[in-house]
Amino acid sequence: MIMLIKVFVLLLVVYILHNSYKKYKKLDKNELKGPTPIPVLGNLHQLSSLPHRDLSKMTKDYGDIFRVWFADLYTVVISDPVLIRKIYVENHESFRDRPKIPSMKYGTYYHGTAASMGEDWVRNRGIVSSAMRKSNIKHIYEVINNQVDVLMSTMKKYEKRSEPFEPRYYMTKYTMAAMFKYIFNEDIGEDEDIHTGEIQKIMGPMNQVMEDFGTGSLFDVLEISQTFYLKWLELTEKNFPLLLKFFNGRYEQHLETIKPESPRDLLDILINEYGTNTHDDYLNIASTVLDFFFAGTDTSSTTLEYLFLMMANYPEIQDKVHQEVKSYLKQIGKDKVELNDRQSLPYVVAVIKETLRFKPVTPFGVPRSCVNEITIDEKYFIPKGAQVIINYPSIFENEKYFKNANQFDPSRFLQTTTTNTASNEESSFNSNLAFIPFSIGPRNCVGMQFAQDELFLAFANIVLNFTIKSVDGKKIDETISYGVTLKPKTRFKVLLEKRLI
Numbered sequence: 001m002i003m004l005i006k007v008f009v010l011l012l013v014v015y016i017l018h019n020s021y022k023k024y025k026k027l028d029k030n031e032l033k034g035p036t037p038i039p040v041l042g043n044l045h046q047l048s049s050l051p052h053r054d055l056s057k058m059t060k061d062y063g064d065i066f067r068v069w070f071a072d073l074y075t076v077v078i079s080d081p082v083l084i085r086k087i088y089v090e091n092h093e094s095f096r097d098r099p100k101i102p103s104m105k106y107g108t109y110y111h112g113t114a115a116s117m118g119e120d121w122v123r124n125r126g127i128v129s130s131a132m133r134k135s136n137i138k139h140i141y142e143v144i145n146n147q148v149d150v151l152m153s154t155m156k157k158y159e160k161r162s163e164p165f166e167p168r169y170y171m172t173k174y175t176m177a178a179m180f181k182y183i184f185n186e187d188i189g190e191d192e193d194i195h196t197g198e199i200q201k202i203m204g205p206m207n208q209v210m211e212d213f214g215t216g217s218l219f220d221v222l223e224i225s226q227t228f229y230l231k232w233l234e235l236t237e238k239n240f241p242l243l244l245k246f247f248n249g250r251y252e253q254h255l256e257t258i259k260p261e262s263p264r265d266l267l268d269i270l271i272n273e274y275g276t277n278t279h280d281d282y283l284n285i286a287s288t289v290l291d292f293f294f295a296g297t298d299t300s301s302t303t304l305e306y307l308f309l310m311m312a313n314y315p316e317i318q319d320k321v322h323q324e325v326k327s328y329l330k331q332i333g334k335d336k337v338e339l340n341d342r343q344s345l346p347y348v349v350a351v352i353k354e355t356l357r358f359k360p361v362t363p364f365g366v367p368r369s370c371v372n373e374i375t376i377d378e379k380y381f382i383p384k385g386a387q388v389i390i391n392y393p394s395i396f397e398n399e400k401y402f403k404n405a406n407q408f409d410p411s412r413f414l415q416t417t418t419t420n421t422a423s424n425e426e427s428s429f430n431s432n433l434a435f436i437p438f439s440i441g442p443r444n445c446v447g448m449q450f451a452q453d454e455l456f457l458a459f460a461n462i463v464l465n466f467t468i469k470s471v472d473g474k475k476i477d478e479t480i481s482y483g484v485t486l487k488p489k490t491r492f493k494v495l496l497e498k499r500l501i
């Protein structure tokens with residue numbers, strides 16, 4: 001027994017020595033600065049329940065680009081838009097991959113859009129971008145527009161009954177129903193309960209997956225446990241199989257009824273583009289569909305939830321939005337906002353942008369990985385395999401780019417100075433070079449346009465029709481809680497009053 005303990009202690013000492021050597025050895029003369037790590041945990045012990053805040057504080061000590069150790073994962077944190085451009089745009093090829101950690105691998109095995117790597121990603125991204133173009137703007141618009149009608153009808157019922165309305169529930173339903181229609185050509189009834197109907201079949205397991213390993217697990221970033229953790233997920237994790245089962249039902253139905261020459265929805269287009277010959281084709285289609293649900297529902301619905309919160313807390317801004325929409329529609333003789341009205345409603349767009357800035361939903365976006373060692377600007381060395389994350393809240397709170405950054409002030413987006421080098425689609429939205437909620441470069445958010453359309457149509461029509469007020473006449477708590485998305489800590493309700501159009 002004593003012998004056994006001795007062997008164990010010896011192994012532990014060797015492990016800690018080896019682990020420390022890895023963390024303390026000098027990598028390069030241009031090595032990034034960062035807080036001193038401890039063996040095994042690295043800097044994890046320095047992170048609280050709001051890690052983006054802790055990393056923002058570290059920016060003050062170590063600069064706009066620094067390194068932290070998430071246990072054994074060397075991580076580069078960037079908080080400066082100029083550096084992000086150098087990395088994500090000018091050196092895109094060196095940073096286009098995702099970290100090879102169990103939670104990224106499990107489930108999709110690096111298939112689809114969000115988790116694939118290298119040339120596979122180039123092909124997948126090409127297919128999904130082309131599929132989105134083929135499903136054409138008019139179709140996407142119709143999908144979203146119909147969901148706005150359903151939403152307005154529901155909200156009117158709440159308003160008539162003077163019953164408090166819960167934005168989180170209905171904004172989830174709105175973005176989920178839009179996704180169901182866009183991907184499966186499937187209608188979600190106005191009366192369907194998201195906790196018991198079709199939506200729940202995907203949302204339940206999806207939320208559980210995000211809760212279980214979406215925000216990272218120690219086993220994910222400890223080298224010694226990675227193989228075991230992946231195996232453990234494969235053997236015990238129950239939600240991803242449920243997601244695949246849900247997808248399979250739709251996939252089989254589509255295969256039986258598809259007419260390749262007239263695709264009905266995104267799934268038909270993906271089947272046409274990938275084909276159905278190999279298991280890889282199947283995994284790419286399944287993963288792409290699940291990526292859209294994971295990346296494209298909670299992000300948009302949480303932003304809409306924040307829009308309700310901000311409108312209730314800033315009634316004068318809400319009135320200004322209403323006035324802009326109302327007087328414009330009066331001029332052109334309409335009673336509903338459509339997508340082609342966007343150019344004529346700059347304040348509506350400014351309020352959406354300011355909400356994305358003031359309450360960013362993705363604290364770190366989706367992490368990237370460095371493919372080959374590289375030195376940026378001849379002074380920032382990034383080793384091969386390093387994880388790279390953007391600290392979005394830190395950029396959006398930077399006074400250098402956003403004056404009076406701690407104030408909710410949509411008017412900052414009315415004075416536009418285009419000083420960036422982004423693509424046309426990006427630069428028309430990112431009028432301030434630091435305003436990059438959808439990331440930048442070739443691997444930015446593929447659903448950026450979809451999200452903007454969803455937000456614009458819902459928000460403009462809501463504020464046109466209703467006054468949003470807090471239930472008790474006081475300000476609603478603006479505190480956030482950390483997760484895959486940053487959400488309002490309190491699940492709030494609002495009162496809706498009818499506006500005279």
Ligand code: HEM
Nearest residue numbers: 113114295296299300365366438439444445446447450451
């Ligand atoms: C407010 C809403 C949204 C925000 C703030 C947002 C933000 C982001 C960010 C920051 C990334 C990471 C990009 C990178 O690696 O640099 C991303 C990726 C992605 N987003 Fe969005 N997103 C939103 C809505 C959507 C929607 C509606 C969809 C689908 C229709 C979508 C689909 C995706 C996909 C598939 C990726 C992975 C892209 C790739 O790896 O090539 N997102 N998003």
